[in-house]
Amino acid sequence: MTAMTSEGLIDWAGPILGGALTTVQIAVLAYAIGLLLGLLGAGAKLSPWAPLRSLATAYSTLIRAVPELLLIILLYYAGAQALDSLLAYLGMAGAVQITGFATAVGVLAFVQGAYMTEVFRGAILAIPRGQLEAADAFGFSRWARFHRIVLQGMLPNALPGMSNLWLILIKDTALISVIGFNELFFTIQQAAASSRAYFLFYAAAGVIYLLITLSSTALFTRLERYVRRGQPTEA
Amino acid sequence: MDFTWLSDPFYQRYLWEGFVNTLWLLLVSAVGGLFLAVLVALARLRGPRPLAWLIWAFTTVMRGTPLLVQLFFFYYGVGHLMEGVPGIQETFMWPLLRNPFFFAAVTFILSVGAYSGEVIRGAMQSVPQGELEAGRAFGLSGFQVLTRLWLPRAIQLCLPTLTGEMILLLKSIPLVSTIALMDLLQAANIIRDETFLVYEPLLLIAGIYLATTVVLTLVLRLVEINFPGMQPTQRRWLPIR
Numbered sequence: 159m160t161a162m163t164s165e166g167l168i169d170w171a172g173p174i175l176g177g178a179l180t181t182v183q184i185a186v187l188a189y190a191i192g193l194l195l196g197l198l199g200a201g202a203k204l205s206p207w208a209p210l211r212s213l214a215t216a217y218s219t220l221i222r223a224v225p226e227l228l229l230i231i232l233l234y235y236a237g238a239q240a241l242d243s244l245l246a247y248l249g250m251a252g253a254v255q256i257t258g259f260a261t262a263v264g265v266l267a268f269v270q271g272a273y274m275t276e277v278f279r280g281a282i283l284a285i286p287r288g289q290l291e292a293a294d295a296f297g298f299s300r301w302a303r304f305h306r307i308v309l310q311g312m313l314p315n316a317l318p319g320m321s322n323l324w325l326i327l328i329k330d331t332a333l334i335s336v337i338g339f340n341e342l343f344f345t346i347q348q349a350a351a352s353s354r355a356y357f358l359f360y361a362a363a364g365v366i367y368l369l370i371t372l373s374s375t376a377l378f379t380r381l382e383r384y385v386r387r388g389q390p391t392e393a
Numbered sequence: 394m395d396f397t398w399l400s401d402p403f404y405q406r407y408l409w410e411g412f413v414n415t416l417w418l419l420l421v422s423a424v425g426g427l428f429l430a431v432l433v434a435l436a437r438l439r440g441p442r443p444l445a446w447l448i449w450a451f452t453t454v455m456r457g458t459p460l461l462v463q464l465f466f467f468y469y470g471v472g473h474l475m476e477g478v479p480g481i482q483e484t485f486m487w488p489l490l491r492n493p494f495f496f497a498a499v500t501f502i503l504s505v506g507a508y509s510g511e512v513i514r515g516a517m518q519s520v521p522q523g524e525l526e527a528g529r530a531f532g533l534s535g536f537q538v539l540t541r542l543w544l545p546r547a548i549q550l551c552l553p554t555l556t557g558e559m560i561l562l563l564k565s566i567p568l569v570s571t572i573a574l575m576d577l578l579q580a581a582n583i584i585r586d587e588t589f590l591v592y593e594p595l596l597l598i599a600g601i602y603l604a605t606t607v608v609l610t611l612v613l614r615l616v617e618i619n620f621p622g623m624q625p626t627q628r629r630w631l632p633i634r
Contacts, residue, residue, distance in 0.1 A: 223606040224599050225564040228578060232595045325457075332459035336571060343462060350469065357470035364458040364466060371457040 167362060170349040177345035178366055181331045184262050184341060189327055191267035193320075196274020203279050214275060221272035227333050230265050234337050237261040262334045262341070270327055277319035281312035313385045321378035325371050332367070342366065396597070398588050404580075411580035412601065414494070415566050418576070421498045423559055426505025431544065433510030434517055448510075455507030461568050463504065468496040468572045493574040501562065509558050516551035517543060549622050556613035563609055564602070577601060 202214035221229065241257045289311060293303040335344035343363060350359035398404050436448040455463070475481060475490050489495050520543055528538040548555070570579035581594035588594075617623065 220603070223603050225567045225578075225602055227565075227567045227570075228595065228599055228602065231578075232592070232599065235591050235595075329459035332461045333568075335461070343459070346462075347465070350465075354473075356473040357466075360462060360466035360470040363462045364454065367459055367462060368454060368457040372453075 166353065166355070167358065170345075170353070170359070173345050174342070174349065174362070174366070177340065177342035178370075180259075180340065181328075181342040182370065184259070184266065184334065185324075185327050185331050187263045188266035188270055188331075189324060191263065192270030192274050192323070192327070195267060195271025196278050199271060199275030200278035200282055203275060204282060218272045218275040221269055222276070226269055226330055227336065229269055230330075230333050231337065233265040233268060234261055237264050258339045262331075262337070262339050266327060266330060266334070269330070270323060273323050273326070274320070277316050277323065278312065281316035281319070282308060284315045285311040314382070314389060317378070317382045317385055321375070321382070324374060324378070328367065328370055328374065394593060395590060396593055398584060398590070398593075399597075404584050407575070407580040407583055408577065408598075408601075410575050411577040411598075414574065415563075415576050415605075418494070418497060418501065418566055418569065419559075419563055422501035422505055422562060425498070425502040426562070427509060427555070429502055429506030430509035430513050433506050434514035434547075435539075437510070437514050438517060452507040452511055455504055456511070460500070460504055460565055461571065464497065464500050464568055464572060467500050468493060472496065493569065493572045497569040497572065497574055501565070504565075505558065505562055508561075509555060512551050512554050512558065513547060516547035519550055520546045545622070549620065552617050552620055552623075556610075556617060559613060560606060560609060563606060567602075 199214045199218060202210045203218070205211055205214075238257055238261045241261060245257065285308065289307055290303065293307045298306065331341060332343040334341050335347060338344065346359050346363040350356045353359065433448055433452065436444050437452075438445075440448065472490065481487060481490070524546065525538055525543055528542045529535075533541065566576055567578040569576050570582060573579070577598040581598045584594040585591060
């Protein structure tokens with residue numbers, strides 16, 4: 159019993175740092191895929207083709223109206239099942255660790271994409287119409303117009319929303335622990351239960367998440383200053 | 394898809410209890426949280442320097458850490474510490490301190506207070522100083538200026554953001570299922586464990602949440618439309634793009 163209670167932060171530092179690394183990996187991958195999904199979603203929402211528009215609207219509306227935790231549980235079971243049968247089909251059944259990580263990333267990215275769709279749609283709509291017309295007048299191809307004008311022009315408008323979504327994503331990764339995947343908060347829960355030092359370990363979890371969110375806020379502030387270079391500063 | 398379990402009165406009772414608890418928690422956290430938010434905003438703007446600094450730290454911590462971690466921190470962390478306080482188990486407070494609903498409500502109130510407090514602070518700073526000075530010139534007391542001018546004007550400015558926060562609050566309520574509080578998700582978990590049906594209960598409560606979100610959005614929209622002093626452009630069901 160005395161051995162149990164003497165178990166402290168130091169004993170768990172290794173696993174907790176490992177969990178923090180997993181959390182950051184999940185978040186970065188999910189964010190990258192979410193950005194892509196968001197771009198596709200925004201493109202679909204602004205497309206002239208009605209079925210594509212309604213598909214994107216259904217995606218962003220449904221996902222944003224249902225609680226994240228519920229979606230994560232629902233999609234986790236569905237996603238894990240799909241991935242398992244895919245791996246079984248490829249003759250790689252039992253690769254549980256891979257499926258756990260991949261579904262965690264996939265689920266968070268799918269949810270993130272729905273919110274990102276709205277951020278990008280608004281940012282693209284905020285680009286002055288004349289800039290797009292100018293690109294057309296200069297004979298830009300659709301692709302050139304997209305990555306030279308649309309992407310660059312919307313970035314300053316989209317960045318505040320993107321930074322908010324990144325912070326939400328970091329905090330949403332903790333929800334993955336409910337599924338039982340071994341990331342930061344799951345490790346913390348194990349540490350707290352085994353040492354019975356609940357207060358200490360949950361406070362430590364808060365500090366680690368706070369460090370991640372505060373350092374990313376600082377990073378996004380610099381990034382925003384960079385993409386806004388050359389723009390008139392606000393009064 | 395097998396929904397025959399829906400006719401079971403036990404499961405109906407779980408779901409109903411979960412639904413009622415969800416709405417109760419929403420109401421308690423929204424009312425308590427918005428009240429706290431006003432205090433947070435006031436402390437940041439007009440409080441003495443150490444208090445303003447303390448409240449800044451509070452909002453930073455609450456907005457920088459996951460709600461799930463906060464829930465565990467208060468329920469298991471603080472709850473566990475409370476157990477060790479000598480004599481506390483004999484006081485009348487003890488049943489409250491064992492109650493997951495109490496901890497969930499406290500956590501959500503603090504969270505809403507931090508997030509909405511920053512929103513209200515920003516809005517209060519945007520109210521022109523001249524209007525407040527005009528209030529003082531007309532002989533209103535400081536408290537009257539706050540309740541009759543400053544807050545109503547600030548809320549006009551940030552009402553859409555505040556209603557958005559309330560929708561977010563509704564969507565974070567399933568988190569309480571992790572501290573064994575009977576909400577809709579916990580009801581679905583129980584049904585899932587007993588019937589071995591994975592998707593059906595979850596899909597059902599996803600539908601209930603969808604409907605609740607839509608109803609809450611419409612109700613809050615009604616509040617926005619009827620709030621005194623709103624711009625005519627904001628008095629429509631769909632905001633103008």
